[in-house]
Structure formats: C-alpha cells, structure tokens
Amino acid sequence: MVTTVTTVPGASSETEPEGESGGAGALQEALARLAEAPLDPLARQWVRAALDGDSSLDTLVRGGTPDTSGLDAGGDARTLSPDTVHPEGHSYLSQVRVQGFRGIGPPATLEFPPGPGLTVIVGRNGSGKSSFAEAAEAALTGRNLRWDAMPTAWRDGWRNLHFADHTEITVEVHQSGETRPTRVTRTWSGESVRSARGEVSFPSGAVGSLRDLGWEQALARYRPFLSYDELGRAVTGRAAELYDTITELLGVRDLAEAERRLAKTCHNLTKQRDRPGRERDRLVEQLRESADPRAEQAVTLLSSGPPDLDSLAALASDDGPADPNKQTVLRRLRRLSVPERALMTEVVSELRGAAMELAMAEGTKGDRARGVTQLLEQALEHHRRHPSDSDCPTCGAEGALGAEWAARARAEIEALEPVAANASSAYERAEKARDQARFLMAPMPTWLPADSELGQVWAEWEAGGGITDLRELADHIENVGRRLRSAALAARKSAARQLEEPTDGWAELAERLSAWVSDARAAVRVNEMLAPAERGLQWLTAVAREVRSERLRPLAAQAEHVWHLLRQERHIDLEELRLVGRGAQRRVAVDVNVDGVDGGGNAPGLLSQGEFQALALSICLPRTLVHGNPFGFLVLDDPVQAMDTETVEGLASVLAEVGQHRQLVVFTHDTRLPDALRRLGLPATLRTINRDAMSNVWLATE
Known part of the structure; x- marks a missing residue:
C-alpha cells in the first residue's frame, strides 16, 4: 500500500505551543491573565503566593504577607524557556564511535x-x-x-568481553552555524559502569566538562533517544511519568506545580478547619467520664451550639484541685498515725493475762480482805474529811466513828493488807491493762469524713472504750484494731497517690481541652483564609487547564497526524490527548474512537499490542518537533x-x-x-x- 505523505497545517518544521512564541514562561502567562482577572485581592494574593513557591504560601498560612515582587521581574528563571536554550539552532549527529562497550569490541564508527x-x-x-x-x-x-x-x-x-583495551564512546555533534563539530567523549577506567569520565571538545578548540x-x-x-522499552512505558507505565514529561516539554510544569501546591494548601487548611468538629465528640466522651465539676462545665459548653472558647480556655487553665478542703484532708490522711500492730498485740496479751489473774483472785480470802480494806479506807477518808460527824453513814449508829474506831480500823487494815496483797495486785493489773486499751482507742479525728470506710471502722473502734470485760476488750482490740490498721494504711496510700495528682485526672483532661481550644481558634482563623484560597485555586486550576490545552494542542495535532498515518485502514481514531488531574492523580488521558464507539479514555485496554505501540509512538515522536528543542x-x-x-x-x-x-x-x-x-x-x-x-x-x- 502506498501512503501519501501529508503535513498537518501549521506544523511543518516546528510544532510551536501557543503562548511560547513571545518567550514568556507559563508562570508569566498566568500572571498576565491574573492581572486582568476579576479576582478579589485576597484570592489574588493566594494565587501569587502559589506561583512564587512554598515559602510564600507558608507565610500566608501563618498570617504574614509574602514578598512576591520577584514574580513581576519578567521572565521565568525556573522554566526552561525555548527561546533561551541554544538560540543558535539545532544540533545534529555526525558520528558515533564505540569501542569495548556492550556488544561492540574493537572500534566501530557510525557516520x-x-x-x-x-x-x-x-x-x-x-x-x-x-x-x-x-x-x-x-x-x-x-x-x-x-x-x-x-x-x-x-x-x-x-x-565487552572480547576487547581488553579501555572502553570509550565518542559522539560528534554539529550545531547550526558551526563548521567544526562538538566532540563528546566518555571513557571508562574502572569496572563499574559509574566510573566513566566525560570530556567535551568544543569547535573553538576549548576542552571542558559535560556540564559546560x-x-x-x-x-x-x-x-x-527513544527505545522500545520507553515506548512501552509511555502509556502503560506510571501515569504521572508521561504527564511530567509532557508538562516539562510544554514548559507548563511550574504552573502545574503551583496548582498542586495551592491545592495541597487548601486541603491542609480544610483538614485544620474540620479537625475540632471531628474531635469534639471524642473529647466530650472523655470529659463525661470524669467526676470533676469542671469537666461537667466543659461538657455543657461544648454541647450548646457554638462553644464559648474563652470560657473553655479559662476552665482548661484551671489545673488546680477541684476541692481544696479535700486536699487538706488528703494531706492529713497521708500523715495519719494508728497504733502499731506490735503495740496492739502487747495490750491484748496484757488484757488477757490480767483477766486470767483476776479470775483466779475472785472469791478468795485475799479478795475479801481487799474488799474490807477498801471499805475501811473509805470510812477513814470520810472520817478525816468530816471529823465532827462521828455517826456511821451506813448503819446510823451514833458516835460509832470516833477516835477509838479509827485506831481499830487502821490496825485492821494493817493486819488485812498482807492477806489482800495478791488480790489487790490482780485488780491493779486489770485496771492498768484497761487504761492501756482505752489509750489505744483514741477518738476519731474531727476532720475525718465519718461516711468514709476508715471513718466507719474508726467509730466502731472508738466505741470499744465502753467495754469493761477484759476478754471482750481484748477481742475488740484484736479484731477491730486489725481492720482499723488495714483501712488506715489503704487510706494513706490512696491519699499519697491523689496528692501526686492533685487534680484527680483533671490536669490531663485540661491539657486536651486546651489543645482543642487552640485548634478551634485556629480553625476560626483558617476558615477566614480558606474561602479566598479556594477561590484562588478554582481560578488557577481553570487557567492552568487552559494554558495546558493551548500548548498541548499543536503537539496533540501532530500526534493525531502520526496516528492517522500509522493506523492505515483501521477504524480507530485518536480523538484527543488531555492532561488531567494533579498530584498523585495526574495522568495523560488518551481518547480513542473504535468503529464509531467512544473508548472513554481507556486506549491501552482497547488496542492490540501493535496498535498500542503505534499509539505510544504517535505520542512520543512529535516531541522532536516541539519549538525550542535544541x-x-x-x-x-x-x-x-x-x-x-x-x-x-x-x-x-x-x-x-x-x-x-x-x-x-x-x-x-x-x-x-x-x-x-x-x-x-x-x-x-x-x-x-x-x-x-x-x-x-x-x-x-x-
């Protein structure tokens, strides 16, 4: 089949993207459109910051005013302008000489x-x-x-395994207007492919590096350079790779980056604005688990419409104890003293020993002698206090308690004391043991809450002071005293723990509440700046799409022309190339029409391997005709x-x-x-x- 060679109108020797002819970069073109756009000053400021770079956007986000005056200096230093790259014209290969490289051994030359x-x-x-x-x-x-x-x-x-000499490649390139070639030589001295050293010999005779x-x-x-592997990756490889290649080729990559960074900023601002709302329910749930009255107040404030941030901040700043009186009780509890176990054991032993000795003395002659002796001593004491009254207060006998009686009573006491000695000793021991027990059972401190566990045990302990029976008193001290010590030790430990965290968990909640208030206040500020930022993004997205489409149009036309020649009689039309998405979602959409049916931008899935390769070539080959390609x-x-x-x-x-x-x-x-x-x-x-x-x-x- 003979195919007639035709040329796309307007695409003879160069495919010149619109907007590039005047030498202006894509960012400058966007700035020119911005100057004429009916955009409010705040949105305009966001667009300029995005065009200027990340630092300007960061300044705006922090509430400052970025200096974007550098954008108005003219030109675009960051975009490779096609009119500033090798203005002398094109470079052509004249020779490739290879030795010792891959499949080539002795020197071989292509001219x-x-x-x-x-x-x-x-x-x-x-x-x-x-x-x-x-x-x-x-x-x-x-x-x-x-x-x-x-x-x-x-x-x-x-x-190469068949060539022992060094590996070297020489490429000669003729640039337009030069009679002598530029010679690029790369020589390998080591075993690694990375060991190459490059050198350039210029037409003037000067020698320099590849960077020169x-x-x-x-x-x-x-x-x-375009290999079969690259053709394969052009459409089936990572979607972003071809997108980046074409945007770089068209000189719109920086504009795409500006759009991406403003979109990312708007996304982050939106997250910052919405964060307090997302976290409020969780914070309320945590506050409701606390018994602190401040937590209850915070829940009320957070649950009643737009929260009063100042009142919440005041609550969060109050990190002291909720009840100062309780702190006083806790400090006293931490220092509370109760009878030692050894002392209680000693008193119980003494009580039981005294009870046994007293039981042995009761009803004996000594017990009777002790009783008579006590009675006579009391009568003598009454006589001493009332010497004029000699009548007996018990039997009423007149004159019975005279001096003679007193002498006889003293004599009888003296005679009975040896008999009553053992019984008296038993009774004295019992009384001393009783006194020791009462000393242990000190009254409950007035500051101790009576309804607490320790307060209830202490009240029972204190009531034991009315017990007279020595054995009952010993059992009371042994049983209730053990519970008193256990309750007291537990109360002291609990008090110590609570004093280490005097707010009883409120401090941590207050910190979370404070962080939430800070986020909420930041969200208010962010919400004010987000609206103009989104307006700026909407404008910049539309302009970037227009600029990309304008600059892509000639390249797409060439791609369609190449595809038309390659497809021959197949009923597959390349409808359109489009640069779509941004960030991780950026890709080149290839729209094809198969037998009159729209392929929906899914060209690779609709084509055979050969058709697919032809499509990739249609996309990649026209880049050699792009204006500004040196x-x-x-x-x-x-x-x-x-x-x-x-x-x-x-x-x-x-x-x-x-x-x-x-x-x-x-x-x-x-x-x-x-x-x-x-x-x-x-x-x-x-x-x-x-x-x-x-x-x-x-x-x-x-």
Whole structure:
C-alpha cells in the first residue's frame, strides 16, 4: 500500500505551543491573565503566593504577607524557556564511535550527514544495534533508562568481553552555524559502569566538562533517544511519568506545580478547619467520664451550639484541685498515725493475762480482805474529811466513828493488807491493762469524713472504750484494731497517690481541652483564609487547564497526524490527548474512537499490542518537533516490534515526513521497514550492521 505523505497545517518544521512564541514562561502567562482577572485581592494574593513557591504560601498560612515582587521581574528563571536554550539552532549527529562497550569490541564508527534526514540501520538481534543506540545515550546523558529498569547483575555486563583495551564512546555533534563539530567523549577506567569520565571538545578548540555543554535540562526535557522499552512505558507505565514529561516539554510544569501546591494548601487548611468538629465528640466522651465539676462545665459548653472558647480556655487553665478542703484532708490522711500492730498485740496479751489473774483472785480470802480494806479506807477518808460527824453513814449508829474506831480500823487494815496483797495486785493489773486499751482507742479525728470506710471502722473502734470485760476488750482490740490498721494504711496510700495528682485526672483532661481550644481558634482563623484560597485555586486550576490545552494542542495535532498515518485502514481514531488531574492523580488521558464507539479514555485496554505501540509512538515522536528543542536529531531503537505490515508502512511514511525536518536514526532488526521505504519510494539512507563472534562490528550502505 502506498501512503501519501501529508503535513498537518501549521506544523511543518516546528510544532510551536501557543503562548511560547513571545518567550514568556507559563508562570508569566498566568500572571498576565491574573492581572486582568476579576479576582478579589485576597484570592489574588493566594494565587501569587502559589506561583512564587512554598515559602510564600507558608507565610500566608501563618498570617504574614509574602514578598512576591520577584514574580513581576519578567521572565521565568525556573522554566526552561525555548527561546533561551541554544538560540543558535539545532544540533545534529555526525558520528558515533564505540569501542569495548556492550556488544561492540574493537572500534566501530557510525557516520551521518549532520542535518535532517532519515537513516535506518538494519541488523539481526545481537548485531550491535542497541549497543550503538545506548552508547550515544550514555555518552550524552551519563546513564541509560533501559539499564535503570534492569537487575544489577545485568547492568554489570556493560563491558565487552572480547576487547581488553579501555572502553570509550565518542559522539560528534554539529550545531547550526558551526563548521567544526562538538566532540563528546566518555571513557571508562574502572569496572563499574559509574566510573566513566566525560570530556567535551568544543569547535573553538576549548576542552571542558559535560556540564559546560549546558544540555542538562534540555536532555531531560526534550530527550533525543527513544527505545522500545520507553515506548512501552509511555502509556502503560506510571501515569504521572508521561504527564511530567509532557508538562516539562510544554514548559507548563511550574504552573502545574503551583496548582498542586495551592491545592495541597487548601486541603491542609480544610483538614485544620474540620479537625475540632471531628474531635469534639471524642473529647466530650472523655470529659463525661470524669467526676470533676469542671469537666461537667466543659461538657455543657461544648454541647450548646457554638462553644464559648474563652470560657473553655479559662476552665482548661484551671489545673488546680477541684476541692481544696479535700486536699487538706488528703494531706492529713497521708500523715495519719494508728497504733502499731506490735503495740496492739502487747495490750491484748496484757488484757488477757490480767483477766486470767483476776479470775483466779475472785472469791478468795485475799479478795475479801481487799474488799474490807477498801471499805475501811473509805470510812477513814470520810472520817478525816468530816471529823465532827462521828455517826456511821451506813448503819446510823451514833458516835460509832470516833477516835477509838479509827485506831481499830487502821490496825485492821494493817493486819488485812498482807492477806489482800495478791488480790489487790490482780485488780491493779486489770485496771492498768484497761487504761492501756482505752489509750489505744483514741477518738476519731474531727476532720475525718465519718461516711468514709476508715471513718466507719474508726467509730466502731472508738466505741470499744465502753467495754469493761477484759476478754471482750481484748477481742475488740484484736479484731477491730486489725481492720482499723488495714483501712488506715489503704487510706494513706490512696491519699499519697491523689496528692501526686492533685487534680484527680483533671490536669490531663485540661491539657486536651486546651489543645482543642487552640485548634478551634485556629480553625476560626483558617476558615477566614480558606474561602479566598479556594477561590484562588478554582481560578488557577481553570487557567492552568487552559494554558495546558493551548500548548498541548499543536503537539496533540501532530500526534493525531502520526496516528492517522500509522493506523492505515483501521477504524480507530485518536480523538484527543488531555492532561488531567494533579498530584498523585495526574495522568495523560488518551481518547480513542473504535468503529464509531467512544473508548472513554481507556486506549491501552482497547488496542492490540501493535496498535498500542503505534499509539505510544504517535505520542512520543512529535516531541522532536516541539519549538525550542535544541536537538535536531532523534535516535529510535527498535520501534517496529509487534507492528503488522500495514502499520510498518505507515511508520515508514511518518519517519520519512519527520526526516524532512529532523535527523532520525532508526535501529531495527525488522527488514519490513527498509522494504516499505523502498516500496514507497521514500527518501532514506539504509545501512546494514553486522557482527562476528569476536564482537567485530561493521556497517554497509545500500
């Protein structure tokens, strides 16, 4: 099939994105539109801050006024302007010389006319085609994208096994207006692929480094190398990769970054605004679990419409004890003293011993003698106090208690005391034991709450003072005293713990409440700035979409044209390329129409492998025609794989057409491409590459 080569109107030798012709970067274009936009001052300030950078946005978020005057200086230093990159014109390959690299052993050279044209180099697998392509890429960029996707062991096989001399690549590039080439040489001295040293010889004779070429940004943006692997990743790889490549190519990446950073700022402000509302219910639940009256007040304030933040802040700042009187009780409880266990044991033993001794004395002569002695001593005491009254107060006998009686009574007491000694000793011991017991049972402190566990036990303990029976008193001290000590020790420990946290848990709640109040106040401020920020984002998103669409339109037209040639008779139309989404959701949407049915932007899922590869080529190939691309050449490695014969004929037409304006070097193992070029009579230089068993590589021109 013979395909007529046509040209998209307005896309002859250059595809110039609209808005780039005046040399203005995308940010400057956005600023120019902003100056005319009916946007309020606050929203305008957010847009300018987003265009200026993260620090300006941070200043606005903190409530400051960013200095964005640098935006008005003109130009866009951060965007690679197509009119400032190599204004002298295009660069063309004139020679690639390789030795000791990959499949090439002794020196082998590829030479090209330094200008537009199509060169196709055909060779079987293993003939050294990809070695030449990757060598040119490694020399100019210092890396190879295909290597990056391979295992380390595979990358380590970069040095040729049949060539013991050093590995070296030399690429000669002719720039427009120069009679002598720029020579880029990369030499490997070590075993690592990273050990290469690069050198550049300029037409003037000066020698410098690769950095002196000034191609670092341009190589990333316009990348003049395209392998089969890259074609595969163009549509099926990470969605963001192709998006970033195209936005960089169109000079709108910084505008996309400005939109992304403002969207992220709005998202963070929204989260900050909504955080107090999301956390209020949880805070209320925590406050309700506290018995502190301040917690109850806070719950009331938080549950009654818009909360009074000042009142809540005052509650949160009160981190003292809820009840000062309770703190006094706790301090006294911590120092509370109760009888020691050893002392109580001693008193109980004495009580029981005295009770036993008293029981043995009761009813004996000694007990009777003690009784008579006590009675006589009391009568003598009465007589001493009332000497004029000699009548007996018990029997009423007149004059019975005279001096003579007193003498007889003293004599009887003296006679009875030895008899009553043991009984008297028993009674005295019992009384002393009783006194010791009463001393232990001190009254309950007036400050101790009577309804507390300790207060109830202490009241029972204190009531034991009325017990007269020695055995009952001993049992009371032993049983109730044990419970008193246990309750007292528990109360002291509890008091110590509560005194360590005098707020009884309120301090932690107060801290959470204080943090919530701070968030709520910040949310009020954020809510005031969020509205203009969102208006700014809405405007910036619309402008970024317009600028992207305007600059993408010529590139998309070229892609549609390339696809039209490649698809041949297939009823698959490439409807549109669109840059959609932002941040992690950014991607290039490819809309196709299959037999009149809209594919819904899901091109890869609707196409065969060959059609898919043709689609990828349609997207990637036009970038070589983008205005401002300093590279007049493009190296394609094996773009024919998986294509059927009709698609290969379309590819031949596309390559011949692009070859009218750019230098294309195509490596392929598929003879169908040179056959199609011959059959269609398309202009191209055809060469055959060969390689023997010792890695000797040579080329022949047809």
